[in-house]
Amino acid sequence: MTSPIALPIAGKEPARPRAGRILLHSVMAAVVVGLAGIAVFTLSRAINVTSASILFVPVILGAAIFGGMIPSLTAAFASLAVCSVLFYNPAFFLPDADPQEVADIFVFAGVAIASSQLAGYARRAAAASRHREAIMEYLLAFNRRISAVVDPAMIPAVLAEELSHSLGSAVAIYVDDAGSLRELAAVGDFGAVQPLAVAEQTWRRQERATAVPPVYLLHSGGAPVGVIVTGAEPDGRLDPLAIAAMVEQSGLALARMRLALRVEEARVQAKAENLREAVLGSISHDLHTPLASILGSVTTLEKFGPICDENTRAELQSTIREEAQRLERYIRRMLDLTRIRAGRLAPQVEPIDVADITNAALRQTQKALVRHSIESDDMLALPMVETDPVLVEQALVNILENAAKYSPPGSVIALRGQIEAGRVVLTVQDSGIGLDGTEAQKIFAPFYRAADATSGQVAGNGLGLMVSKAFVEAAGGEIWADSRGVGQGAAFHIGMPLAKTLQVTDEGEAAWATSAES
Amino acid sequence: MGDKRRILIVDDEVQIRRFLRPALAMHDFEVIEAASGAEALEALGKTEIHLVVLDMQLGDQDGLDVLKRLREWSWVPVIVLTVRSREADKIRAFERGADDYLTKPFSIAEFLARVNAVMRRAPPANEEPVFEVGGLSVDLARRRVLVEGAEVKLTPKQYGLLQHLARHAGKVVTHEQLLRGVWGDEHAEDVHYLRIFMRKLRQRIERDPAHPTYVVTELGVGYRLLAADQLEAIAS
Structure with missing residues (x-):
């Protein structure tokens, strides 16, 4: 962010010229008049000059424009003096003056006074217009900065910073929050001033309560929205109009902020509402479906069990068992989710062989993977990792179950382990529907389901991967997914930091060592 | 050994008690049920019990407290029932003297294998000194280990580990118990x-x-040397 620009100072342009300058201009005017006199005198020898005095008028005009009233009057007197010496006859005396010469006095003085006044007025008008332009430019820049703030919550801080810089004092901004004032931003040192007390006093009376320190009520659309308290009287040279305009813009900016925040709040609420609905829908579906199968099978067994053949009975029993297991998996996920939300993961990080984790996960998923063939690297070839084995195992179980769900029966699910960039990376490669580029990112979001999966072919609630991510990260690892493309299977990777190497003799003597353990 | 072995099931859920009863009865256990910690302690005072199955969540009562009270005067074997992902609870249960744990939900085969493992006392030094599972045989008297009939040479610490696990075959031995037992x-x-x-090893x-x-x-808990019936339960 660029630094705030300085506020133009009121009254700087029409400043009075100093005495030294006036003297200099006057002397210069007199000298120019003298030179002009000599020139006219020389000219009058060659040609007939009927009215020499008229030729001094431009010099007086010039003095008036560049020097002002006193230099132009000086020029007028100098012109009279030069004329009386060179042209008037015999000398310049009022009682028997030539009417032409008397007229010259008035012309010279009149030209000097009128033109210097006119020039002064024009100069002041130009300066005032330049000043107004500078204020406009400043306010525009001020507005641009405020409206350039993307995050509405940042508006008060930027506003306070700008105002504090412009006014050259501490600034605190308060906004009306359901009847009481809330501080949004404060910049600078207020010294003995209690900004909140001052703000509240002003707010209650709805008018400026004190002149020192200055307090400004902020309005938007005629209604008060807040208060700005400053720490000290602003620089006396600041244009009050500019300050008023800034205060007005501040009120509008705060109103904009409140509106934006309200819109954002509504958006978040709507999103939460949608999520809640999705959760409820998912819970309802995922709990009811297996329950319906279980109840159906049990009542069938109760009523027709004795007359069913052995095969039918066995089928019904395995339905009950499978559906109960499905229910169990679902409840497990919900519990995991609750633990993540409640921040109760409390990871227990310890050195462990990757093989211990993969074996436990494969044991857990034996039934889910019964229709797939598992190819596994030799995990004992890997060094030990430092992680929470329980959390990583549960994440791996979710990933394996996921792989089984999205891969055709009979296909290969590969479990790979390798050292990569100072960590062990465990990879589950399936032969399923794969992922496209954007899916690899979104897949860990809650309730995300592959497009095919939402059509109902694949059971699930879109929580497994989200839980996996939370678990792996809590255990100090990383998790990510990639795919060679849609239809080419997906790969899920879990990265875990290496454990320190520990050299151990057969007698059980151990020492921390940097060399690798055999 | 003529007496029926008596087993006390402490669970506030009647369904759990109901589902455990028939299988235990079929395996010649006499089943006594308790729905609360107080009932359990009362039952333990009245009759001789050979095994306690204790749920860690007895309604609003903590199974750990019941275990602590029980351990003040009884060394009856105890299997605790827990819910998943509470490894800390399992460790705490071991610290308070539990012999094993089972995570709900579990199958009846798994349950029976655990019950049998816990009931089987560690073999006394001169009686039944050989532990066998699958192709592994550990002769605790002669300190000999056979795998598929062939003798395997182990270092003293490796043997120490195996011996410790074999003495508690079928049961979980926590990291801490193993480390204390073998290394001190x-x-x-x-x-x-x-x-x-x-x-x-x-x-x-x-x-x-x-x-x-x-x-x-x-x-997150420890290691378990499977007993023969557990190996079968997993294989089936």
């Missing part, structure tokens, strides 16, 4: 040692050390 109290926290030695006794079948890892 000062190494109770060095899980890293244990992992390395377990790796070496498995290389000697397991058919496929990358997929061990005899000594299984109970993540």
